[in-house]
Amino acid sequence: MIQQQFAYKVTNIVKTDSSLVGLAVAGSWLTNEIDEFSDLDLIIVTKEKITGSKENMFAYASQYGTLLSAFTGEHVGEPRLLICLYDSPLLHVDIKFVTIDEFRSRIETPTILADTENQLQQVIDQTTSEFPYPDYQWIEDRFWVWIHYALLKIGRGEYFEAMDFFGYLRLVVLGPLLHIKNGNLPRGVRRVESQLPVNDLSALKLTMAEHNKLSLLTAIENTITLYRSLRENLFGKDVLLHTAAEEKVLLFLEEIEKPTI
Incomplete structure (x- = not known):
C-alpha cells in the first residue's frame, strides 16, 4: 500500500535526523484497516518544540516527499497538526509534531517506526492512552x-x-x-x-x-x-x-x- 511505502520512507529519513526523537504512526494503521482511500497519520517527536513555527513544520514535511499543499490544524483545535497533500503518489498525510513530554498524552497507542534512544517505547510503557468520550x-x-x-x-x-x-x-x-x-x-x-x-x-x-x-x-x-x-x-x-x-x-x-x- 502507498501509505506503508510512504511511512517507511519517512522512517529512514527520521532515523538520520539528529533533531528528532522518533516517529510513530496512528489511525487506521493500528487496526489494519488501511485501504486505497486511507490517509496516513504520522507523529513526529522532536527534541525541541517547533509547533510555534509553521515554517519549521513545513520544512520538515517538505523533506518527506513532493509536498503539493499543507496547512495547520487550528480548525480542528490542533495547531501541532500539519495536514499535507503529497504527490507521486497522491497521498493525504497528517503529521503531528510533538515533544517527548507531549507524546505522553495521547488518545491511542501508536505503532513506533523510529525510536533511536528508546524514549518513545519508555513513554508508552509508563503511560496509558485515553480516548475522549462525550460528556x-x-x-x-x-x-x-x-x-x-x-x-x-x-x-x-x-x-x-x-x-x-x-x-x-x-x-x-x-x-x-x-x-x-x-x-x-x-x-x-x-x-x-x-x-x-x-x-x-x-x-x-x-x-x-x-x-x-x-x-x-x-x-x-x-x-x-x-x-x-x-x-x-x-x-x-x-x-x-x-x-x-x-x-x-x-x-x-x-x-x-x-x-x-
Whole structure:
C-alpha cells in the first residue's frame, strides 16, 4: 500500500535526523484497516518544540516527499497538526509534531517506526492512552437548545443552514452515541456504514433531509426519536434531563409543523 511505502520512507529519513526523537504512526494503521482511500497519520517527536513555527513544520514535511499543499490544524483545535497533500503518489498525510513530554498524552497507542534512544517505547510503557468520550450531561444541556435553533432555521426558510446543522448533530451527538451503544470508540460518524448494525444505521439515515420543509421536519422528528432512544439506553441517573426545555421545544415543533394559511 502507498501509505506503508510512504511511512517507511519517512522512517529512514527520521532515523538520520539528529533533531528528532522518533516517529510513530496512528489511525487506521493500528487496526489494519488501511485501504486505497486511507490517509496516513504520522507523529513526529522532536527534541525541541517547533509547533510555534509553521515554517519549521513545513520544512520538515517538505523533506518527506513532493509536498503539493499543507496547512495547520487550528480548525480542528490542533495547531501541532500539519495536514499535507503529497504527490507521486497522491497521498493525504497528517503529521503531528510533538515533544517527548507531549507524546505522553495521547488518545491511542501508536505503532513506533523510529525510536533511536528508546524514549518513545519508555513513554508508552509508563503511560496509558485515553480516548475522549462525550460528556452526557454536556450533550443533554445543549440538545434541546440545538433543536430549537434548527427549528428557527426551518421556520425562516433557511434550509441549507438547517441541513448543515443536522450534520453537526450527527457528528457530535448521534454518531458518537451510536458507536458507544455498539461497543465502538466514539469517532463521530467515522465508519458508521461498516460498524453499525443495520437497524441503527437505518435510524441514522432517517436524520438526513432534502431541501424542503417537510423533509427537514421529518428529519428533526427522527433525530429526536433517535436521541431519546440513545439517552434511555446510555445515560445514567446522574444525568439531569431538561424535561421543561424538551416539552417547550416539542410544542414549538408542533407550531412549526402547522400548515401556513
